[in-house]
Amino acid sequence: MDMKTNDSPAIADPIDAALLAAVQGGLPLSPRPYAVIADALDLEESEVLVRLARLTDSGTIKRFGVVVRHQELGYCANAMVVWALPEERVGEVGRRLGSLPFVTLSYRRPRRLPDWPYNLFTMIHGRDRAAVLALVEEAKDRCGLQGVECAVLFSGQRFKQRGARYVAPSVDTPPLGVAGSRCPGPRLALSR
Amino acid sequence: MRPNRAPLLLDEVDRRLLNDFQRDFPLTERPYAAVAERLGVDEAEILRRLERLSSAGAVSRVGPVLRPQRVGASTLAAMAVPAERLAEVAELVNTFSEVNHNYEREHRFNLWFVLTAADEERLAEVIEEIEGRTGIEVLDLPMLAEFHIDLGFPLQWT
Missing domain, CATH: 1.10.10 (Arc Repressor Mutant, subunit A)
Structure with missing residues (x-):
């Protein structure tokens, strides 16, 4: 897997850009969703399928599928977990942490000494605070981070949340995660 | 909702x-x-x-998750705000249209927000103005590399 050292440039191909704009809000819930999209753009259904496959292969689409809302499913706690690593280890550790299933973001950012020694930023989601803290320990074990200085910053009040204004489609992973204030609480139930 | x-x-x-x-x-x-x-x-x-x-809100959509598009400049900013001033400073920060997410976090650096602007110069201006109007230093923490590979989020039902 390649490391993305930066954001991608804006979408160059105008048909790709129109296609992404048309699907970013979600596929229609009808039996031939790609045909509906194709009709709206005056394309063939087969071309829509080929282009979406190519955009996925190239990484412009990170994944294509069901996008769930963590909080509505009971994942109410999130923490920004930051790590102070020797510069030469940031890439390797960043990739290992970023590949763990419960880690939803992994970014290198500069340290700002003396106030801020941390240079790797990750986001961890769990059902509650205890679950998040257990996952932090699991991450340490799995990535050899037991001795590495880190801090766990749980989210508190949300003062503002608005999608970043990108020209083409918005992204769905807010850089600071989601605040606890919207959490629905125990309204999820499982049945057999 | x-x-x-x-x-x-x-x-x-x-x-x-x-x-x-x-x-x-x-x-x-x-x-x-x-x-x-x-x-x-x-x-x-x-x-x-x-x-x-x-x-019911459990599914946002069936569709793509896109890699962020680079348009202009952005950064993550943090401030260590005395507890009694947090609401006031958060409100001031929110008045800038360049601010999109603005959260309290449990740390000495307790106010975290994302800034996006047309260019680096405008980002620097906003940071300077926030510092000037609050008297509190702003940590400027731009993304240098992204390592996460988005494979979706595994749900556990227990």
């Missing part, structure tokens, strides 16, 4: 629908039929279930 609604009941098919199709959604003419076949139900039922999970 519907407040105070009844608990969302999820059966085994719902759970698999939510967990197993977060990536590699079928790029075929009848994708919901392909999903239905894997879950042992019919296409109409998959469409009904997705309608229900969407209207």
Whole structure:
């Protein structure tokens, strides 16, 4: 897997850009969703399928599928977990942490000494605070981070949340995660 | 969002629908039929279930998660705000249209926000103005590299 050292440039191909704009809000819930999209753009259904496959292969689409809302499913706690690593280890550790299933973001950012020694930023989601803290320990074990200085910053009040204004489609992973204030609480139930 | 609604009941098919199709959604003419076949139900039922999970808020959409597009400049900013000034400073920060997310976090650096602007110069101006009006230093923490590979989010039901 390649490391993305930066954001991608804006979408160059105008048909790709129109296609992404048309699907970013979600596929229609009808039996031939790609045909509906194709009709709206005056394309063939087969071309829509080929282009979406190519955009996925190239990484412009990170994944294509069901996008769930963590909080509505009971994942109410999130923490920004930051790590102070020797510069030469940031890439390797960043990739290992970023590949763990419960880690939803992994970014290198500069340290700002003396106030801020941390240079790797990750986001961890769990059902509650205890679950998040257990996952932090699991991450340490799995990535050899037991001795590495880190801090766990749980989210508190949300003062503002608005999608970043990108020209083409918005992204769905807010850089600071989601605040606890919207959490629905125990309204999820499982049945057999 | 519907407040105070009844608990969302999820059966085994719902759970698999939510967990197993977060990536590699079928790029075929009848994708919901392909999903239905894997879950042992019919296409109409998959469409009904997705309608229900969407209207309940559990599913945001069936579609792409896109890599961020680079347009202009952005950074993550943090401030160590005395507790008694947090609301006031957060409100001031929110007045800038360049601010999109603004959160309290549990740390000495307790106010975190994302700034996006047309260019680096404008970002620097906003930071300087926030520092000038609050008397509190702003940590400027731009992204240098992204390592996460988005494979979806595994749901645990226990």
